Amino acid sequence: MGEDTGPGGRAFQVDLRGVVDLLARHLYSGPRVYLRELLQNGVDAITARRAVDPDAPATVRLRPGPDGTLEVTDTGVGLTPGQAEELLATVGRSSKRDLDLGLGREEFLGQFGIGLLSAFMVADEIELVSQSALDPPAPPVRWVGHADGRYDLTVLPVGSVAAPGSTVRLRARRDMEHWAAAETVVALAQEFGSLLPVDVAVEVPLPGAAGTAWRRISEPVLPWRATYADDDARTAALAAYCERSLGFTPLAHIDLEVPLAGLSGVAYVLPTAVPPGAGSRHRVYLKRMLLGTQVEDLLPEWAFFVRCVVDASALRPTASREQLYTDDLLLAAQESLAAQVRAWTVATLTSPSDVSREVVTTHHLALRSLAVTDDEVLDLVAQVLPFETTDGQQTLAHVRDAHGDVLHTTRVEDYRRVAPVARAQGMTVVNAGYVYDADLLERLARRPGWRVRELQARDVAQVLEPLEPHRELEVLDQVQAARDVVRPLDCDLVVRRFAPEQVPAVLLEDRDGRHASDVRRTVAQADDLWGGVLAGFAGDTDEPARRLVLNDDNPTVRRLLGVAPDAPVLAAGVRSLYVTAVLLAGEPLRVREAELMNDAMAVLLDAGLAPGGTHVPDDTQEDV
Numbered sequence: 001m002g003e004d005t006g007p008g009g010r011a012f013q014v015d016l017r018g019v020v021d022l023l024a025r026h027l028y029s030g031p032r033v034y035l036r037e038l039l040q041n042g043v044d045a046i047t048a049r050r051a052v053d054p055d056a057p058a059t060v061r062l063r064p065g066p067d068g069t070l071e072v073t074d075t076g077v078g079l080t081p082g083q084a085e086e087l088l089a090t091v092g093r094s095s096k097r098d099l100d101l102g103l104g105r106e107e108f109l110g111q112f113g114i115g116l117l118s119a120f121m122v123a124d125e126i127e128l129v130s131q132s133a134l135d136p137p138a139p140p141v142r143w144v145g146h147a148d149g150r151y152d153l154t155v156l157p158v159g160s161v162a163a164p165g166s167t168v169r170l171r172a173r174r175d176m177e178h179w180a181a182a183e184t185v186v187a188l189a190q191e192f193g194s195l196l197p198v199d200v201a202v203e204v205p206l207p208g209a210a211g212t213a214w215r216r217i218s219e220p221v222l223p224w225r226a227t228y229a230d231d232d233a234r235t236a237a238l239a240a241y242c243e244r245s246l247g248f249t250p251l252a253h254i255d256l257e258v259p260l261a262g263l264s265g266v267a268y269v270l271p272t273a274v275p276p277g278a279g280s281r282h283r284v285y286l287k288r289m290l291l292g293t294q295v296e297d298l299l300p301e302w303a304f305f306v307r308c309v310v311d312a313s314a315l316r317p318t319a320s321r322e323q324l325y326t327d328d329l330l331l332a333a334q335e336s337l338a339a340q341v342r343a344w345t346v347a348t349l350t351s352p353s354d355v356s357r358e359v360v361t362t363h364h365l366a367l368r369s370l371a372v373t374d375d376e377v378l379d380l381v382a383q384v385l386p387f388e389t390t391d392g393q394q395t396l397a398h399v400r401d402a403h404g405d406v407l408h409t410t411r412v413e414d415y416r417r418v419a420p421v422a423r424a425q426g427m428t429v430v431n432a433g434y435v436y437d438a439d440l441l442e443r444l445a446r447r448p449g450w451r452v453r454e455l456q457a458r459d460v461a462q463v464l465e466p467l468e469p470h471r472e473l474e475v476l477d478q479v480q481a482a483r484d485v486v487r488p489l490d491c492d493l494v495v496r497r498f499a500p501e502q503v504p505a506v507l508l509e510d511r512d513g514r515h516a517s518d519v520r521r522t523v524a525q526a527d528d529l530w531g532g533v534l535a536g537f538a539g540d541t542d543e544p545a546r547r548l549v550l551n552d553d554n555p556t557v558r559r560l561l562g563v564a565p566d567a568p569v570l571a572a573g574v575r576s577l578y579v580t581a582v583l584l585a586g587e588p589l590r591v592r593e594a595e596l597m598n599d600a601m602a603v604l605l606d607a608g609l610a611p612g613g614t615h616v617p618d619d620t621q622e623d624v
């Protein structure tokens with residue numbers, strides 16, 4: 001520990017290697033941020049100088065040299081020897097904080113007083129030579145810091161440094177040399193500093209020939225703030241910026257502005273669908289220095305169809321400078337941004353255009369997810385989004401206008417099961433089995449002017465034509481025998497006539513039936529106590545959960561109902577019709593059903609092959 005410092009106690013000593021290790025491993029995402037911190041110090045120094053001398057030059061020059069050396073020179077305010085001693089030699093000391101509040105001052109990027117240490121992630125020694133811009137001039141100073149915690153400070157002769165400002169020099173360690181290579185420095189400077197308001201340039205070797213040139217890195221004006229010839233030129237320039245910075249050509253752009261947070265920017269609509277829940281990550285600049293390219297939480301989850309590039313002057317970074325610090329201002333900004341994306345979505349959907357059509361086709365899932373929590377968007381979605389119906393792709397508003405009621409299934413299997421029959425009967429059923437749709441229709445049912453309900457098995461049964469009384473009598477015994485065949489499968493059986501005649505049978509099932517059958521199954525498996533409790537939920541009825549409806553207009557069914565009630569082929573035929581109906585509904589065959597199918601096949605084969613066996617006349621085949 002250090003010496004006794006009197007009544008105030010002893011001073012802490014800092015193990016610099018430990019601190020740098022902590023920064024490198026736990027605070028920063030990697031050594032690359034050293035360049036951001038150097039750029040940031042240069043820009044802040046220029047800001048400080050221009051506060052008193054608005055015409056002072058504003059340049060940061062980066063010169064990667066041989067053997068992993070790098071020199072960063074700014075035309076900033078510089079440091080006097082006294083300031084260098086005070087600020088550079090004390091970890092956590094910063095000239096950029098408001099002394100009363102302890103907060104970072106609004107005009108500066110830095111505030112924590114640890115940024116310069118990040119250079120120790122790549123180098124063992126950092127040199128800073130500085131000439132203060134103060135008038136009358138103070139002598140220049142050279143400060144050299146070592147990774148082991150030592151530093152040297154030398155006051156240089158007056159006039160030995162040509163102009164106010166600072167130059168930081170470092171030589172990367174052998175294993176870190178690539179971080180100081182020209183191409184890496186250009187890439188990092190472009191990434192972090194492309195929107196900086198000062199003139200940043202990197203000295204790069206000219207290809208082939210000897211010599212070097214300065215590569216300009218920074219754009220003087222934010223792309224979305226620049227002046228363009230007209231709207232089309234602006235849209236094209238912003239799309240080109242999106243390609244450069246985010247790597248895709250957007251479907252559209254949405255201007256963003258939150259004055260309270262000093263925030264402006266653009267939300268770009270993605271050209272391809274992304275799965276909901278993928279989360280949206282955004283490119284965020286703070287005071288025009290890149291904070292991160294994957295910043296989360298700027299927009300709510302439903303906005304997963306846009307990616308933003310924003311710059312904010314009043315939001316705060318976390319100490320790593322890689323995420324936004326959560327405070328009331330950030331929450332207010334998030335709310336405002338969400339409202340702007342939502343307002344654009346509503347405006348776009350209400351005025352048909354190529355863009356709105358593309359947005360609907362590409363991002364219908366995002367719109368559905370938004371509609372689940374937002375009634376205004378829900379009303380719009382009902383007007384513009386196509387849904388799968390038995391009448392083709394239609395909007396919900398169209399279904400309502402044509403039929404009054406909106407009937408829907410909540411599972412794709414249910415829809416598949418009834419679709420062929422419903423379609424043939426002129427009944428329109430909406431398939432709400434896809435993600436969000438059932439929630440969406442449930443919510444729509446509560447909106448004024450909508451009559452929405454889930455399709456029940458009896459809705460379909462009702463539209464199927466009953467048999468003529470004489471035909472009913474004719475097949476009474478066969479139907480009874482057929483019912484006995486499917487009863488063990490928790491299924492009832494009726495015979496009706498319906499189009500299309502090619503469909504021999506449909507299996508109808510609704511939610512209540514399914515629920516009762518699930519409970520019955522559980523009761524059967526449960527012990528006495530729970531079985532008794534659960535039985536109460538199953539209801540009194542032991543009505544089967546499903547109903548197999550045979551189509552008397554179908555030639556195969558007619559032939560089947562023509563055999564004797566006790567003929568093995570009747571039972572086999574009914575079983576295979578049952579299995580066909582299960583398959584038609586798009587449901588997988590369970591083991592039991594596959595066995596049924598095999599048994600039925602065996603019986604049917606025997607009947608067909610055995611000489612003098614039960615002959616099923618086949619009037620669909622021509623005589624040979």
Ligand SMILES: Nc1ncnc2c1ncn2[C@@H]1O[C@H](COP(=O)(O)OP(=O)(O)OP(=O)(O)O)[C@@H](O)[C@H]1O
Binds near residue numbers: 042087115
């Ligand atoms: N190029 C420079 N010109 C003038 N002063 C500088 C320069 N680089 C560093 N300083 C001084 O050194 C102090 C410490 O710098 P450091 O980068 O460690 O922290 P900071 O920039 O204050 O905060 P942060 O940790 O948020 O970056 C700064 O507050 C500044 O006063």
